[in-house]
Amino acid sequence: MITVDLAADSVRDLNQRLHDLPPETNERLWRIVNPKGAHAIAAGLDRPIEILIEGHVGYYCAGMIKQAKLVIDGHCGVGVAENIMSGEVRVKGNASQSAGASGHGGLLVIEGDASARCGISMKGVDIVVGGSVGHLSAFMAQTGSLVVCGDAGQSLGDSIYEAKLYVQGKVESLGADCVEKKMTDHHLAKLGRLLDRAGLKADPRKFKRYGSARKLYNFHVDHADAY
Amino acid sequence: MCGIVGLFLKNPELRPQLGRHLSTMLIGMTERGPDSAGIAVYHKPVAGERCKLTLFHADPHHHWREIGGQMREALNCEVDIEVKSNHVVMTVAADEAHARQWLKTHHPEVRVMGYGQLMEVYKDMGLPAEVVDKYSIRGMEGTHAIGHTRMATESAVTTEHSHPFTAASDMCLVHNGSLSNHNNLRKWLRRRGHDFETDNDSEVAARYFAHRMGEGASLPEALEAGLRDLDGFYTFTMGTRDGFAVLRDAIACKPAVLAETDDWVAMASEFRSLANLPKVETATIWEPKPAVVYTWSLQ
Numbered sequence A: 001m002i003t004v005d006l007a008a009d010s011v012r013d014l015n016q017r018l019h020d021l022p023p024e025t026n027e028r029l030w031r032i033v034n035p036k037g038a039h040a041i042a043a044g045l046d047r048p049i050e051i052l053i054e055g056h057v058g059y060y061c062a063g064m065i066k067q068a069k070l071v072i073d074g075h076c077g078v079g080v081a082e083n084i085m086s087g088e089v090r091v092k093g094n095a096s097q098s099a100g101a102s103g104h105g106g107l108l109v110i111e112g113d114a115s116a117r118c119g120i121s122m123k124g125v126d127i128v129v130g131g132s133v134g135h136l137s138a139f140m141a142q143t144g145s146l147v148v149c150g151d152a153g154q155s156l157g158d159s160i161y162e163a164k165l166y167v168q169g170k171v172e173s174l175g176a177d178c179v180e181k182k183m184t185d186h187h188l189a190k191l192g193r194l195l196d197r198a199g200l201k202a203d204p205r206k207f208k209r210y211g212s213a214r215k216l217y218n219f220h221v222d223h224a225d226a227y
Numbered sequence B: 001m002c003g004i005v006g007l008f009l010k011n012p013e014l015r016p017q018l019g020r021h022l023s024t025m026l027i028g029m030t031e032r033g034p035d036s037a038g039i040a041v042y043h044k045p046v047a048g049e050r051c052k053l054t055l056f057h058a059d060p061h062h063h064w065r066e067i068g069g070q071m072r073e074a075l076n077c078e079v080d081i082e083v084k085s086n087h088v089v090m091t092v093a094a095d096e097a098h099a100r101q102w103l104k105t106h107h108p109e110v111r112v113m114g115y116g117q118l119m120e121v122y123k124d125m126g127l128p129a130e131v132v133d134k135y136s137i138r139g140m141e142g143t144h145a146i147g148h149t150r151m152a153t154e155s156a157v158t159t160e161h162s163h164p165f166t167a168a169s170d171m172c173l174v175h176n177g178s179l180s181n182h183n184n185l186r187k188w189l190r191r192r193g194h195d196f197e198t199d200n201d202s203e204v205a206a207r208y209f210a211h212r213m214g215e216g217a218s219l220p221e222a223l224e225a226g227l228r229d230l231d232g233f234y235t236f237t238m239g240t241r242d243g244f245a246v247l248r249d250a251i252a253c254k255p256a257v258l259a260e261t262d263d264w265v266a267m268a269s270e271f272r273s274l275a276n277l278p279k280v281e282t283a284t285i286w287e288p289k290p291a292v293v294y295t296w297s298l299q
Helices: A011-019 A185-198 A221-226 B012-028 B064-075 B096-106 B128-134 B182-191 B201-214 B219-229
Strands: A002-005 A029-033 A050-054 A069-073 A088-091 A107-110 A123-129 A143-148 A164-167 A178-181 A208-212 B003-009 B036-042 B051-056 B079-084 B087-092 B111-116 B119-125 B144-150 B165-168 B171-179 B232-239 B243-248 B257-260 B264-268 B284-286 B294-297
Touching: A107 A185, A123 A185, A143 A185, A164 A185, B003 B012, B003 B171, B003 B232, B003 B243, B012 B036, B012 B128, B012 B144, B012 B264, B036 B128, B051 B096, B051 B119, B064 B079, B064 B087, B064 B096, B087 B096, B096 B111, B111 B119, B111 B165, B119 B128, B119 B171, B144 B171, B144 B232, B165 B201, B171 B201, B182 B201, B201 B219, B201 B232, B219 B232, B219 B243, B219 B294
Parallel strands: A002 A029, A029 A050, A050 A069, A069 A088, A088 A107, A107 A123, A123 A143, A143 A164
Antiparallel strands: A164 A208, A178 A208, B003 B144, B003 B264, B036 B119, B036 B144, B051 B087, B051 B111, B079 B087, B165 B171, B171 B232, B232 B243, B243 B294, B257 B264, B257 B284
């Protein structure tokens, strides 16, 4: 395992080192210490490597990553795993707002709470939150799944497209065009697999499913009030 | 942008280190606010009938001793002066409103940065590290302190426009954001007898909270009222004689992070500013919820 101490090395040097790894690299296990809230740690990775970050990180940690697998043993600032393409990010603490924003693929697990706008404009990422999410989560969510073991704040899934939302606790309010939907066996199985992948213990049958009423896809004068 | 920080010590043993920790926090927010910086610190209480005024004049060689002498004669009371660069802490053995009124009448060139029995306010243009050095903030002890690093968007870069803003005895406020109804609210407050020193939107917020508390509201009640009456983007951190508060607007666009241990509570715009606090690795760290009033008070 390679250890990088951010008290001694800059984030820019670390990220450059990670970006410069050849596709067949043997340097696959990394440990980052003393992150001290720095921004953009491990952003833009595109190698099948595993990284453990010991401590709290700033904005856009693991943004835009492909293939890589990260564990953040701490709190995350704004936009963790923003635009994630593939790979996996696990946050052991809480996350600030816009976690997993516009993510295209991969898995984001937040063991604590996520704040507002979790999964905003998600485009295929699966997000599993052990705690609760704040307001406007899954706003304009296009595809992928958001699983919330706790509660969801105001306007969940506002203007949602085809993403699937599963919430175990209370939903403060649903956003425009987001409705509760029937939980079929297919969805129960899918939710069970997501919880397993996330390593979170919860009973899928206790969740409710939410998704798009599909009334806002195209402008229709009868729905003008909902825009 | 702008960066704000606040540190509230629960464990009295940490009080000698307040300034050192606050300085690190303030410097941590340099990228968010390189134009000016300021702090309010709660320490060195003056007893009984005395009050402390933090005064500012751009000229570091302003005739402070002469002003002190004139005040001593006019108000027939003891006046002590401690000069710190272009700021002065004046301890006056007289009613605080009376002392401020005398200064306003006889020395309108002097600006009152803060007043009360505990709070001192230091703010100036320049990088946070320069302000920290200029006023020897590292060496300050105390119970709690708040700070601000400013990147100006709504009004000019001057010492007067820097935060914190004071609007009542031992009360101050720092703000990250911009208010959209500050002109109407300023008129509303003027009609209720409040004078304004700048055109800064954050000063309006400070005077609004002071007005509510002046009407008898507690700190949490004043903040709840603010959620109804203040329109715009804000993360506020506020200090009072024995309290510390954090409030974010309902949209919560402006960042904030809170951390708490058995020994302290700290807030900052970003975690970077909390990263070097003692035992931060054991702290509970979370983002304060939108439109939720957070307050702590000294036991």
